[in-house]
Amino acid sequence: xxLKQEIENYIIEASLSDANKVNENTLIFDTGLLDSMGLLFxxxxxxxxxxxxxxxxxxxxxxxxxxxxxxxxxxxKLKVKESI
Numbered sequence: 001x002x003l004k005q006e007i008e009n010y011i012i013e014a015s016l017s018d019a020n021k022v023n024e025n026t027l028i029f030d031t032g033l034l035d036s037m038g039l040l041f042x043x044x045x046x047x048x049x050x051x052x053x054x055x056x057x058x059x060x061x062x063x064x065x066x067x068x069x070x071x072x073x074x075x076x077k078l079k080v081k082e083s084i
Contacts, residue, residue, distance in 0.1 A: 003050075003074060008067045012046050024067040026073060027077040039064065046070075 012022050015033040024062060028034050034042060042064070046052045052074050054063070062072040 004041050004067060004071045006049070007070050007074070009053065010042070011067065014041060022067075024071075027065055028067075029061075029065065038048075042070075046074060050078065051081070 008022060011033060012019050012027060015022070015038065017033055022033065026033065027076075034077065037062075039059070043054055043059070046054070054073070054077075058073070061069075063069055
């Protein structure tokens with residue numbers, strides 16, 4: 001839950017949006033909350049805060065279209081790091 005809230009808060013702050021307009025299923029790019037530059041900053045945020053780095057192949061809508069998809073992506077990456 002903490003992870004989801006942190007990512008949602010980041011998107012709200014980065015997009016200067018009203019918190020009531022962003023939820024875990026909001027389509028971040030389709031609604032214009034973030035653009036390609038915003039994605040780069042989001043990737044930097046994830047790397048700085050969770051030590052998760054996305055490969056070129058992982059930068060796709062399935063992993064970054066909503067808060068829920070970002071949380072799933074980060075959780076999968078963290079799980080892989082734990083198993084190493």
